[in-house]
Amino acid sequence: MVESLLLYKIKKYLRVIILVILILAYLSPLYWIFTTAFKTRSEMFANPFYLTQVTLENFEEAARYGAFDAITNSVIITVGGVGLALVLSVFAAYAFSRYALRGKNILMFYILSTRMMPPIALVIPIFMMFQKFGLKGTYAGLILMYATISLPFSIWMIKSFIDDIPKDIDQAAILDGHSLTYVLFKIVIPMVLPGIVASIVFSAITIWNEFVFALLLSGINTRPTSVLLSSIRGERGFNWGRIAAIEVVYILPIIIFVFLVQKHLLRGLTFGTVRR
């Protein structure tokens, strides 16, 4: 009996150790991004594995290369897109949840179909439209586009949270003589805050990372970080230190975000698969 217990414990620890090794190996590319960003140029080629001497010169060079502007653009576009999508989707989600609107089921199908659509199919006509209306290369154009992209998912996510609140609560408030605006802002929105946070998180990550639309619809002055990264080429090959420095600034907020909002991320990831 004691022996089998010991065996069980060994097995268990062995499994955890294997798992930890696997995951460390899996995440080693991240280790390289972070160490390379702080390496001097000479050390990069002499010694690809460790970091012995910390330098910030890569970050200085990245700033000279326009990384600061690109990050600022990313922030402007992300905040704008998420904000616009949020305002629109809260109203729409409430309407879809509380009223017998026609086309409710079409919405779900629509969300699925936007996921099926290759973005490249959508970007061709929008490229033409934006050029015609002078939206190409403007923040406004990108913000509008990204709000459109996040809208279906946001609506559905927030709607699923509003569905969980009993209808009687709003009805009681309306019978008490409160207006619809009061019900929405003072009763419903505070109760679905977790859903709103989840949809903000997902929209923000999607927009921050997006590439296809950014590549074709942004201009020289509105270019976000993803486009800057894709366009980097040194005079002779790549300056990997500089790239790593830009990448660290670009992905660090996301990594911090992952730890802060892990619960919401899991809900969003399995969204539409577990929940029906």
Place this chain on the structure above:
Amino acid sequence: MKLSGRSFKNFISKHPAWFMVLPSLLILLALNIFPLIWSLGVSFYKFNLIIKEPLRYVGGQNYLELLTSPEAWDRFIKTGAYILISMLIQLVLGFSLALLLAEEFKGRRLLTTILMIPLMIAPVASALFFRYLLDYNFGPINAILEKLFGIRIYWLGADPSPIFGLPYALISVILVESWIWTPFVMYLILAGMGAIPSDLWEQAEVDGLSFWYKLRYLILPYIKPMIALILMFRLMDSLKTFDTVYVLTAGGPGTTTELISVYIYKLAFIEWDFGSATALSYLVIVLVIFMTNVFMRYLILKRG
């Protein structure tokens, strides 16, 4: 003016729901539905921005040309090989990780959270960095290979690899995409395993069933529908693969890694042939809808 203002207000108070949905509807109509209809229309025209000839209606000629063009078929076959191999890798790896993470232990939550990082950072950033890792001269992967086996590999070159003779560059694309997406598969499988009733688990523990027995008769039957779902999602997303290829190889060397999305991009924004590009996009959409239907039917059958 006053009257119409009042009737507008009247309309709002009578139909508040429509008023709340309207802004979203308009924006989706303008930037999603209308463009898609427009590109469906364009796919029946000869429309090239470089050759300044007037729009010319050609019926299904764009489609016919694509379906008979060896170039387009070649891209479809490449995409197919890419999807098959990367899905296999992701499924096997994701499933193994999920099995290792299935039982509760200290630090499990931290490990599952850390695994979310590849999924959440930009594919452009990951691909660009793998370009460094896979670099022939300076990349750490070749440095490790040289130390262990004394070999160096042109990871981003066109040389055939041992895996079905596919070029190394395509294998590298598969590698990067799998690195990004394996955690996604893992999370869905973990979610599927969560549906196994806990008393069945405990019973299996008490009975001391072997691992393979548990896998075959307990886990697999429960997560079969989830696997179908994973295949469906991964299929849809893999057909859209663009960012990683664009950054890692830009479709090259030559056309070895020109997957279907990259090919559409090239048709549209390098050759400026919008007619063919939109037609090919619609062929892809039809393909996706068809395959989604097949999976959906299987899922609905499973759910009874």
